[in-house]
Amino acid sequence: MVKKAIFLMMAALLVFTAACSSGGGSEQGSSDGSVTLRIAWWGSDTRHEYTQKVIDLYKSKNPNVKIDVEYASFDDYWKKLAPQAAANQLPDIVQMDISYISQYAQNGQLEDLAPYLGNQIKVDDVSENVISTGVINGKQYGVPAGVNVLGFQYDPALLKKAGVDAIPDNMTWESYEALGKQTAEKGLYLDGGVAPDIFFHYFLRTKGLSLYNAEGTGLGYDDDQLFVEFFGLMRRMIEQGAAPTPDVANQTKGIIEESDLVKEKGIGVWQWSNQFVALQQVANRPLAIAPMPGPDMEKGLYMQPSMYWGVTSNSKVKEEAAKFIDFWVNDVEANKLIKGERGVPISGAIKEAIAPELSDATKQVFEFVAAMEPKASPMSPPPPVGSPEVISALADVVEELNFGKITPEQAAETFRKNAESVLANNK
Amino acid sequence: MRQYSSLRRNLTGYAFISPFIIGFLGFTLIPMFVSLYMSFTSYNLFTSPRWIGLDNYTKMFFDDPKYWNSVKVTFLYVFIGVPLRLIFALFVAMVLNTGSRMIGTYRTLYYLPSIIGGSVAVSIMWRNLFSNEGVINSALTAIGIGPISWFGDPNASLVMLISLSVWQFGSSMLIFLAGLKNISPEMYEAAGVDGANPVRKFFSITLPLLSPIVLFNMIMQTIGAFMTFVPAYIISKGEGGPMDGTMLYSLYLFRQAFMFNNMGYASAMAWIMLIMIGMLTVAVFLTSKYWVFYESEGGK
Numbered sequence: 001m002v003k004k005a006i007f008l009m010m011a012a013l014l015v016f017t018a019a020c021s022s023g024g025g026s027e028q029g030s031s032d033g034s035v036t037l038r039i040a041w042w043g044s045d046t047r048h049e050y051t052q053k054v055i056d057l058y059k060s061k062n063p064n065v066k067i068d069v070e071y072a073s074f075d076d077y078w079k080k081l082a083p084q085a086a087a088n089q090l091p092d093i094v095q096m097d098i099s100y101i102s103q104y105a106q107n108g109q110l111e112d113l114a115p116y117l118g119n120q121i122k123v124d125d126v127s128e129n130v131i132s133t134g135v136i137n138g139k140q141y142g143v144p145a146g147v148n149v150l151g152f153q154y155d156p157a158l159l160k161k162a163g164v165d166a167i168p169d170n171m172t173w174e175s176y177e178a179l180g181k182q183t184a185e186k187g188l189y190l191d192g193g194v195a196p197d198i199f200f201h202y203f204l205r206t207k208g209l210s211l212y213n214a215e216g217t218g219l220g221y222d223d224d225q226l227f228v229e230f231f232g233l234m235r236r237m238i239e240q241g242a243a244p245t246p247d248v249a250n251q252t253k254g255i256i257e258e259s260d261l262v263k264e265k266g267i268g269v270w271q272w273s274n275q276f277v278a279l280q281q282v283a284n285r286p287l288a289i290a291p292m293p294g295p296d297m298e299k300g301l302y303m304q305p306s307m308y309w310g311v312t313s314n315s316k317v318k319e320e321a322a323k324f325i326d327f328w329v330n331d332v333e334a335n336k337l338i339k340g341e342r343g344v345p346i347s348g349a350i351k352e353a354i355a356p357e358l359s360d361a362t363k364q365v366f367e368f369v370a371a372m373e374p375k376a377s378p379m380s381p382p383p384p385v386g387s388p389e390v391i392s393a394l395a396d397v398v399e400e401l402n403f404g405k406i407t408p409e410q411a412a413e414t415f416r417k418n419a420e421s422v423l424a425n426n427k
Numbered sequence: 428m429r430q431y432s433s434l435r436r437n438l439t440g441y442a443f444i445s446p447f448i449i450g451f452l453g454f455t456l457i458p459m460f461v462s463l464y465m466s467f468t469s470y471n472l473f474t475s476p477r478w479i480g481l482d483n484y485t486k487m488f489f490d491d492p493k494y495w496n497s498v499k500v501t502f503l504y505v506f507i508g509v510p511l512r513l514i515f516a517l518f519v520a521m522v523l524n525t526g527s528r529m530i531g532t533y534r535t536l537y538y539l540p541s542i543i544g545g546s547v548a549v550s551i552m553w554r555n556l557f558s559n560e561g562v563i564n565s566a567l568t569a570i571g572i573g574p575i576s577w578f579g580d581p582n583a584s585l586v587m588l589i590s591l592s593v594w595q596f597g598s599s600m601l602i603f604l605a606g607l608k609n610i611s612p613e614m615y616e617a618a619g620v621d622g623a624n625p626v627r628k629f630f631s632i633t634l635p636l637l638s639p640i641v642l643f644n645m646i647m648q649t650i651g652a653f654m655t656f657v658p659a660y661i662i663s664k665g666e667g668g669p670m671d672g673t674m675l676y677s678l679y680l681f682r683q684a685f686m687f688n689n690m691g692y693a694s695a696m697a698w699i700m701l702i703m704i705g706m707l708t709v710a711v712f713l714t715s716k717y718w719v720f721y722e723s724e725g726g727k
Contacts, residue, residue: 075665079685086472103688107473247579250669251559258559385471389687392666396493399670403581425469 033064035320038091040070042077047341054334058327065320085109092315093324096142096308101134102216103385104310105141111311111318112139113325120322122330125347133305133379142308143325146274146343149303149372150202152191152290153276154268155261155283162186162267167290173233176293180242189266190242192259193249194234196398197391199270202292203230205380206300216384217427218420227412231401238402246402256282273365274306274343280361287361289368301372302379306343344369386422393418466695471688483695494696496671497679503585504675505652508592513644516596520603521633534604541597550661553591554578578662581672588673591658599644606640607633635720642719646708653704656681676700 041051048071055067070091072080078100084090090109104110113134117123121143123131134142152167159167162183168175180190201211203226210220221227237243244260252258260266262283269279273289280287291297309328311321327334332353335345340362345351351366358366383390397411397418406414441448466483468476487494523534543549557563557577567573577587614632623631634641656677659667667674667682680700684693 075686082472082685082688103473109473245579247576247669250579251576253578254664255558386687389689392682392686395666396671399668403670405670 034066035064035317036066036068037093037317037320037324038068038070039093039324040072040077040081040091041095042072042074042097050337050339050341053337054328057331057334057337058324061327062323065324067324088314090312090314092312092317092321094310094312095145096310098305098308099383099387099391101142101308101310102136102382102387105136105139106385109312109314110141111313111315112141113143113311113322114140116311116319116322120319121326123347125349126329127346127348127373129373129376129378130303130305130346133303133382134308136382142305142310143329144305144307144343144346145309145328146306146340146345147303147369147373148272148274148306148343149301149369149376150198150270150292151273151276151368151372152268152270152292153261153279153287154290155264155285156288157285158188158264158267159183162188170297171290171293172295173293177233177236177242180237181240183267184241187241189244189260190237190268192261192266192269193238193243193246193402194270196231196394200227200230200394201380202300205302205377206294206296208299210380212381212384212387212390212423214381215426216381216386216423218423219416220380224409224412224416227415228408231398231411232408234398235402235404235408246399272304272306273369274340276365276368277341277359277361280364287364289364291372298375299377301376303369303373303376304379340366384423385426389422390419393422462694462697465691466698468691470690472690473688476691479691483692484699486692487695487699493671493674493679497667497674497676500585500672500674501653501676504589504592504655505649508589509645509648509652511589512593512596512648513599513641515593516600516644517603517637517641519596520600520607523600523604524607534601538597538601540595547657547661549595550591550658553587553658554662557587579669581670584663584669584672588658588662588675591662592652592655599648602640602644603637606637610636636722638719639721642711642715646711649707649711650704653677653700653707 039055041047043051051071052069055069059065059067068091070080071077074097077095081090081094085104085107094104094110096104096110101110113121117131117140123143130144130147131140133144133147134140154167156166159165163186164179164182168179171179176190183190197211204210204221207221207226209226212218213220234243238245243249244266252260256262256278259269259279261269261279268290270292271279276287276289292301294300309325311318311325315321328338329345329347330350332350335350335354336357338345339354339358344366345354351370355363355366394415397406397415400406401408401411465476467478467480469479469482470476519537523530523537540549555561559574559576563577564574567575575583577583610633614636615628618628618632654677655675659673659675659678660681663669663673663678665678665682665686667678676696677700680693680696683689683696
């Protein structure tokens with residue numbers, strides 16, 4: 001009797017576990033030729049809406065394909081993906097961010113797409129500089145969904161009000177600081193503060209260096225004086241009133257409606273080109289984009305994939321997944337729906353084909369990216385495993401520095417110590 | 428043999444509670460021990476856990492200033508927030524204990540914030556209230572102070588977080604209210620005849636008779652406060668800023684686990700939190716015999 005009960009209980013448990021494990025796994029193509037793809041991405045509501053439309057379009061052209069979607073906000077996305085990766089249950093196609101792709105690639109979660117390039121995924125109209133941004137350790141782990149480039153997005157009218165006719169051509173860090181002095185005298189911020197990791201990395205690149213070393217086992221620069229030089233400048237901007245103090249900046253952080261530029265208290269912001277469209281929309285007056293300060297802007301500048309599409313190693317329908325990525329890259333109708341929301345399309349032919357459909361702000365972005373693309377240098381390798389922790393460590397010291405709690409020298413030293421201890425795990 | 432037959436006799440019972448038992452084992456007990464094991468490993472969710480002994484604990488105690496900062500912030504949050512909340516809850520409970528009109532409606536209204544308690548919606552509302560052009564700053568500007576940058580100033584942001592926790596006083600208030608209803612009116616009448624004023628009545632009758640409930644509320648609220656996560660996460664956009672001023676323990680744990688994928692370290696943090704809460708609860712119980720008054724024990 002008891003044996004029977006235990007047997008029943010074990011049987012019930014087995015059913016229970018089996019039920020758990022069958023969910024989520026990718027189905028193989030069934031006998032009638034139909035295929036189910038799982039695809040996951042992060043983003044805003046606008047992105048979810050048009051992505052669903054693109055998927056519907058794909059399904060109408062490929063009636064044998066069924067597509068299951070999973071989407072979330074950026075933070076939630078990675079929380080969902082990590083356990084799926086641990087359980088080998090990743091969706092077939094995943095949207096990858098540059099700060100995470102190394103981790104997923106190096107842990108064997110992503111498939112090398114090189115064999116699919118030129119076959120399922122046509123890249124004839126894509127520049128080598130762009131497609132190579134998806135290469136990590138010699139393997140093509142991602143196809144960029146679009147590209148971005150850094151720039152100074154500003155309000156020309158406000159700049160005139162500060163007594164400056166135009167952003168100087170070939171701006172250097174010195175002329176940038178001088179410009180800040182001028183605008184500060186008129187009570188206007190020149191910039192709204194910068195994302196430390198991105199712009200310090202840019203600054204290092206202009207010197208031929210990088211934030212991380214090539215192996216991802218340590219920092220990519222040895223001279224802490226470079227840290228002092230860059231963040232010292234950023235702090236002087238704050239001290240002379242050309243950039244907001246950290247408490248002011250924090251109060252409005254992430255709320256575009258309350259940003260200094262929109263409130264006509266600040267002239268511009270340093271950020272990625274795709275962020276221009278939203279800024280322009282909220283500000284609702286003509287804005288412009290200027291190139292980054294130099295010297296050696298060309299060395300520092302690079303085309304950054306806004307995000308990648310990757311195919312996971314645990315997918316059982318990799319070819320079908322690659323076909324969908326091709327659709328994303330090369331289909332005109334699909335890109336008319338996307339409208340460059342995931343960055344400027346990587347295919348030249350697509351860029352031309354959808355140009356008439358774009359809003360003015362998006363056109364400005366496309367033009368700026370087109371102007372910068374020939375000048376840009378190849379991207380540094382994607383950030384190594386542990387980079388989210390390093391970036392957070394950098395943000396911490398820069399915040400203390402900007403609050404005036406520590407000197408640039410102390411900040412440089414603390415950051416080096418913390419970053420090296422995180423990156424040492426990659427050795 | 429007797430045990431055997433009693434197991435058989437109770438089999439139906441076990442069958443009926445098996446959903447709970449399976450759930451408890453599967454979702455509580457086993458994960459707890461797995462997390463204890465993981466706290467001695469380096470584990471990033473991708474590669475299999477690597478045994479590193481006590482490294483996580485030594486790093487936590489000796490080599491992570493951010494950890495100690497999160498402990499400090501959490502203690503400030505708990506030891507300022509909980510007493511304030513209890514005082515406020517008791518005060519409102521006493522007001523609501525008087526029999527005025529529409530008292531039921533008022534009780535409901537005051538309880539409402541706790542129902543939606545730690546939710547995301549409330550935290551977002553709080554963010555808006557304290558934003559640059561929010562109600563709080565407008566009011567402060569009107570009386571000539573401020574505006575204060577609540578999310579920018581490391582000291583102000585914790586004040587804002589504590590004010591949110593005090594505002595959610597409803598559940599302890601309800602328990603206080605029940606306790607107040609249990610104090611017989613004759614006591615107050617007798618004290619009134621002897622000439623006691625309201626302050627005296629409060630300290631000699633209300634508070635002693637309510638002390639077991641104060642104890643209960645204190646322990647429950649302290650444990651809850653230690654585990655506060657959502658408000659800090661929403662208000663600081665997950666970063667615990669500015670200058671780690673709102674980096675509560677659970678938020679730092681969360682960041683280690685899900686943003687940096689340091690699952691082992693986060694597990695170790697979780698166990699230390701368990702031990703800290705346990706010790707604190709024991710300490711409160713030990714002191715309770717000096718200040719908690721049980722009628723059934725004749726005032727001992």
